[in-house]
Amino acid sequence: MTHASSNKWLSYVLLTLLGFVMIYPLIWLFVSSFKTNQDIFGSSKLFADTYVWNSYSLGWAGTGQYGFQQFFVNTLKLVLPTVVLTIVSSVIVAYGFSRFTFPLRTLLFSLMMATLMLPDATVMIPRYILFNKLGWLDTYLPFIVPSAFATSAFFIYMLIQFFRGLPRELDESATIDGCNSFMILIRVLLPLCKPALFSVGIFQFIWTWNDFFNSIIYISSVKKFTVSLGLRLSLDASSAVSWNQVLAMSVVSVVPCILLFFLAQKYFVEGISTTGLKG
Amino acid sequence: MTRKKRSFRYIGLIYVLPWILGLLIFQLYPFIASFYYSLTDYNMVNAPKFIGLDNYKQIFTNDPGFTQALKVTSIYVVLAVPVKLAFALFVAIVLSAKLKAINLFRTVYYLPSILGGSVAISVLWRFLFMKDGVVNSMLANVGIPSVDWLGNPDIALYTLGLLSVWQFGSSMVLFLAGIQQIPSDLYEAGSIDGASKTRMFFKITVPLLTPIVLFNLVMQMVNAFQEFTGAFVITSGGPMKSTYLYALKLYEEAFTFFKMGYASALSWVLFAIIMVVTGIIFKTSNRWVYYEDGGKTK
The missing domain is CATH 1.10.3720.10 (MetI-like)
Known part of the structure; x- marks a missing residue:
């Protein structure tokens, strides 16, 4: 009984950890789209001190003609x-x-x-x-x-x-x-x-x-x-x-x-x- | 009545006609034509010039790019595919333990498979594994010296392989479906006979999953041999051609140099390789794949 439930508990921990590793790159991608260059590189933190809010509008407009x-x-x-x-x-x-x-x-x-x-x-x-x-x-x-x-x-x-x-x-x-x-x-x-x-x-x-x-x-x-x-x-x-x-x-x-x-x-x-x- | 019967005989053909035409125009014709082109010198400006087996001779005796591409691709396939499948199988087995949040986990693990082939994810991979990217910063936090994930020719291919393993979700969903289809009375019978859980796992679960292993193995292998986007967008085949996958070589010959004859020959060599590997897998499958019809497998 305790064996089975501890097994189950272990599975949950394992699966959650793995799920986090799997999904973290996508979370990082989203959060980093609001960061400055300095915070995108050379930092292990997910959240930054400063955020920029125009990356989407500028990116959407593009650099060239289209x-x-x-x-x-x-x-x-x-x-x-x-x-x-x-x-x-x-x-x-x-x-x-x-x-x-x-x-x-x-x-x-x-x-x-x-x-x-x-x-x-x-x-x-x-x-x-x-x-x-x-x-x-x-x-x-x-x-x-x-x-x-x-x-x-x-x-x-x-x-x-x-x-x-x-x-x-x-x-x-x-x-x-x-x-x-x-x-x-x-x-x-x-x-x-x-x-x-x-x-x-x-x-x-x-x-x-x-x-x-x-x-x-x-x-x-x-x-x-x-x-x-x-x-x-x-x-x-x-x-x-x-x-x-x-x-x-x-x-x-x-x-x-x-x-x-x-x-x-x-x-x-x-x-x-x-x-x-x-x- | 007979007349109606006769017209009835051909009605199915009318429904499948679009596919027959599609097969002839977009699959069978190109398949045969590519063999013909492979025997020619053709740059799309002048008419194809028949040169016999010269393209193949050139490929096998005098093309370092081919040798490199073949080497890199083989390593990629041999490493990425089994690791991905082993991982998929392992997670599927853990997930199948009737956990409450199974659907949530399945969704989370499957998501990378949906997005994995896109340019966006290749961009993401490039950022994550840059020299001063997040991965190295995280490693620095725990005191591990930084690794040049994409710049070191000995490592770059593995970084791309990791991208492939990250997309283990679709194979996992298949394994999971397979596990769920195993009739529960087999396990009940097993436990009545006093078999342990471990024993039942190896004697019931594993054998019944082998057909799915075979299927996943073949499909993933065929896909891995043709992998393109990651190597093209993240590393452009570099550094020092260490990620110069076969599809990149093919792309370069066909669409950068427009050597269509030569590229066709390359595509037939790839086809032959894939067929041989598939053949070997199927041949050996008699020994390790369990068929429910009771081993009518020679």
């Missing part, structure tokens, strides 16, 4: 269509795989699972050459168009798993009521898989929002920069001027993801545990 307002709008222009199209296309394809038998189904399904393992690095260059030929460089089309074709097997698989959990009797009774297969999807199944749709949307939002590699490859003009690119720009540009502005914009750039994470936590954990890849 500020973070532009970068935020750009990122939304890229992320939102990508998220919506990913959800729509993945649902349709997952429905096809989970509810119908058709020629070559097994082969196609295995192919889809194989693409989960296909390293992006292998397809990156021909894609770039293709998009270049299409005149899509320096636009958001390389992000948006592929998402309309359900190119992420991760999401399809996640939704297939979810569809499999919904009883087929639902479809059958709807068929008897005269629904065709598309109406069954829209009217019967979609309302039931809202949690899974949320999961897909949230994951895709955060991954696309944080994406750096594709952004740096495809977007070249500052006017079209995403938040990731803008942040790197300010890191390079502000050579030792005011680091708090860089930190402030780092905070701002992760705020949408943190908000989404806390608001939709349930879906996150659900999503990652039903399929659970990546991260």
